[in-house]
Amino acid sequence: MASDVAGVVLAAGAGTRLRPLTRARPKPLCPVGDRPLVDHAIDRLRAATAAVAVNVHHGRAQLEPHLAALGVHVSVEVGEALGTAGALGALRPWIDGRAVVVLNGDTWTDAPVAALLDGWDGERTRLLLAGADPGGPRPKLCGALLPWSEVADLAAEPSGLWELRWGRAEAEGRLERLAVPATFADCGTPAAYLAANLAWSGGATVVGEGATVLGAAVRSVVWPGEVVGAGEHLVDAIRYGAGRTVLVRP
Numbered sequence: 001m002a003s004d005v006a007g008v009v010l011a012a013g014a015g016t017r018l019r020p021l022t023r024a025r026p027k028p029l030c031p032v033g034d035r036p037l038v039d040h041a042i043d044r045l046r047a048a049t050a051a052v053a054v055n056v057h058h059g060r061a062q063l064e065p066h067l068a069a070l071g072v073h074v075s076v077e078v079g080e081a082l083g084t085a086g087a088l089g090a091l092r093p094w095i096d097g098r099a100v101v102v103l104n105g106d107t108w109t110d111a112p113v114a115a116l117l118d119g120w121d122g123e124r125t126r127l128l129l130a131g132a133d134p135g136g137p138r139p140k141l142c143g144a145l146l147p148w149s150e151v152a153d154l155a156a157e158p159s160g161l162w163e164l165r166w167g168r169a170e171a172e173g174r175l176e177r178l179a180v181p182a183t184f185a186d187c188g189t190p191a192a193y194l195a196a197n198l199a200w201s202g203g204a205t206v207v208g209e210g211a212t213v214l215g216a217a218v219r220s221v222v223w224p225g226e227v228v229g230a231g232e233h234l235v236d237a238i239r240y241g242a243g244r245t246v247l248v249r250p
Helices: 037-046 060-070 083-090 161-171 190-201
Strands: 005-010 052-056 073-076 099-104 125-130 140-146 175-180 216-218 233-235 237-240 244-247
Touching: 005 037, 005 083, 037 052, 037 060, 037 099, 052 060, 060 073, 083 099, 083 161, 125 161, 140 161, 161 175, 190 237, 233 237
Parallel strands: 005 052, 005 099, 052 073, 125 175, 216 233
Antiparallel strands: 099 140, 125 140, 237 244
């Protein structure tokens, strides 16, 4: 486990495309399989470093106590969300000279963070991508590794990493793309979120802790504590938020 690397999970977004699910929970707290999305990202980072931070803005009232129980450093963005680069700018005193691995808290993947660190020269920015074509039109970003030199002068103001850092690094030949075989879902829409759960389960319905299925649930997700009644037959559906249901159709 690396002591000179910090890990950051970006979890401040509003999750508007995932509505109506995100009216019940912030997107990073929506469960995939046996735990929330943000927990998956934290677990991936903790396989490489013990130093993990998570930024929050939208849904912070639910996120902060959850993250406190996990023992991670929490960076609260007040007023407005700071974007990917601004989030690192706000965390500069905590990162404190270390390289940083950045993960999106709203994606689910099994791509290993260790691949970013393996053979790294300590100077170049690396992007970890799922699939065989790292230069494709819709890259599946599973994580990024930035040296401290790319973080040291970032400001805590709304800004993006591609605009401020990655575009220039690519133009200067300092950006590496690493392609790995991995499962990936961005969970941006209810359909993608359902697909992520079914990928996690191997196609079986995912039933959360404390949930009860008295009827039938096929290729579906039942959130923790929810109930599927005896007369119900859910297919390609998400039962969430006090008995509400989203049906996913082609």
